[in-house]
Amino acid sequence: MNDGQAINNVPLFTKEGRRTIAFTESGRISAVDVDVGRRGSYHLEFITLEPDSLLLPLLLHTDMLFYVQSGNGTVSYIGEEKKNEIQVERGDVYRLESGSVFYVRSHADPTGVRLRIHAIFTDVFEDNPTAFVTPYSNLTDLVRGFDDPVLQMAFRVSPEVIQGIKSIKPTPSIIPCSTKNKTEVESGQPNWKEGIVKALIGGRRGAVDLDPNKSKKKKKKTKISNLLSMKPDFENCNGWSLSVTGKDLHALRGSNIGIFMVNLTKGSMMSPHWNPRASEIAIVTYGQGMVQVVCSGNNPPLSGDGKTRCRNMRFKVREGDVFVVPRYYPMAEISFNNDSLVFMGFSTMARKNHPQFLAGESVEKLMEEEEEGGEEEEGKRHEEEEAKKREAREEEKERGREKEEAGREEEEEQQRQRERQEEQEQKQRGREEEEGRREEEEEEEEEEREREEEEREGGGEEEEGEHESEEEQEARSKEEEGEQHREEVAVVVGREWCGRLEGDC
Numbered sequence: 001m002n003d004g005q006a007i008n009n010v011p012l013f014t015k016e017g018r019r020t021i022a023f024t025e026s027g028r029i030s031a032v033d034v035d036v037g038r039r040g041s042y043h044l045e046f047i048t049l050e051p052d053s054l055l056l057p058l059l060l061h062t063d064m065l066f067y068v069q070s071g072n073g074t075v076s077y078i079g080e081e082k083k084n085e086i087q088v089e090r091g092d093v094y095r096l097e098s099g100s101v102f103y104v105r106s107h108a109d110p111t112g113v114r115l116r117i118h119a120i121f122t123d124v125f126e127d128n129p130t131a132f133v134t135p136y137s138n139l140t141d142l143v144r145g146f147d148d149p150v151l152q153m154a155f156r157v158s159p160e161v162i163q164g165i166k167s168i169k170p171t172p173s174i175i176p177c178s179t180k181n182k183t184e185v186e187s188g189q190p191n192w193k194e195g196i197v198k199a200l201i202g203g204r205r206g207a208v209d210l211d212p213n214k215s216k217k218k219k220k221k222t223k224i225s226n227l228l229s230m231k232p233d234f235e236n237c238n239g240w241s242l243s244v245t246g247k248d249l250h251a252l253r254g255s256n257i258g259i260f261m262v263n264l265t266k267g268s269m270m271s272p273h274w275n276p277r278a279s280e281i282a283i284v285t286y287g288q289g290m291v292q293v294v295c296s297g298n299n300p301p302l303s304g305d306g307k308t309r310c311r312n313m314r315f316k317v318r319e320g321d322v323f324v325v326p327r328y329y330p331m332a333e334i335s336f337n338n339d340s341l342v343f344m345g346f347s348t349m350a351r352k353n354h355p356q357f358l359a360g361e362s363v364e365k366l367m368e369e370e371e372e373g374g375e376e377e378e379g380k381r382h383e384e385e386e387a388k389k390r391e392a393r394e395e396e397k398e399r400g401r402e403k404e405e406a407g408r409e410e411e412e413e414q415q416r417q418r419e420r421q422e423e424q425e426q427k428q429r430g431r432e433e434e435e436g437r438r439e440e441e442e443e444e445e446e447e448e449r450e451r452e453e454e455e456r457e458g459g460g461e462e463e464e465g466e467h468e469s470e471e472e473q474e475a476r477s478k479e480e481e482g483e484q485h486r487e488e489v490a491v492v493v494g495r496e497w498c499g500r501l502e503g504d505c
Contacts, residue, residue: 015320
């Protein structure tokens, strides 16, 4: 056992030397930490689940890129604002982002094929390459780590329940996932999510009894890429090779890690080559063979400790082994005459790397030239697509601006119409008020005329009455004057008669 470390400064990590992370009757998780020199270190894990088993939820501290080696199952994860569920099978590739919570369930298989996943955690050593940071946390440990009052308030349960949770022995990371009837097992579609929380916080150790009738909600299927369904970069009677990056697989977009696969038939060789920018971390998935790595010039030691002298080396590999070849180191992989050799792996700085082959006018070199030409064309197409997208976005923005401007113009027109309508209404009200005032004035004038006529009629009667009284007064005056004159005449006449009759007066 080498506890996941290179053997005798050879960049080889055997299957037996992996460090065990978790182990139960339902599955196993082992790990390897690899050093690729100045590019830092990477953490690899190998997850194996027996049929119909469950890996309980884990909280990712890093990005996780994985390849499904065998079997099939369901990977469920919760990101920032979404829940996803993907059905995985042999050859599938997918990437889970840092901060996600994920759990895996292997489907029941009548032939007993295990679900095996090879995963690389890409930024474990990003901040401090010399210190190891765990790639994920177990949610069971996170829940149990809080104080009792905090858990009591969070789950809204009594202190006795919290004490019961903490008193139960923690559930292992991998547990069996039993179903209740044979039909569900054969269909491979049982509802296995119920009871996960119970297992997390400390339920009955062993099988989780899940009710398939409790949850009917369907989840949206997430698109996933399959490495085995892609066309090889190169293929002949001696085997084939395939290398993919973010431009080929949706799962790799946003990541600087690429994936490659090489399949060599019996007695074949991958021509000597080296990577000018990338380091290769390879996992043997089938067969056995030989790997030769050549130290040239001032290449740093393969061990990464800075002390061991760089030297040429050759070592045997077989299924389950991991070998590492840093950048600039020429290498060649050879299958034995009695067995084929198949290996896949992860390459760093994949976007800018173009492997260089040492064999003269080899098919591989021609293939590389064609690939470079294809990459240029792909780059041009990508630029054209981006230009079209930018143009479409600009057109969309322009349409949006036009629509917004049209909306403003329409709103302004409506405002003008409202103002005109208000102005017309105001004018109409003014006219009505003016007409009302004129009518009132006419009524007042008419009343004034009537009053004047009445006054004139009343004045005539008074004058007539006054004229009549004057005539009466004049008549009375004349009558009084006549009466006085008569009296005077009578006096005069009397005096005259008295004088004449002196004795009789």
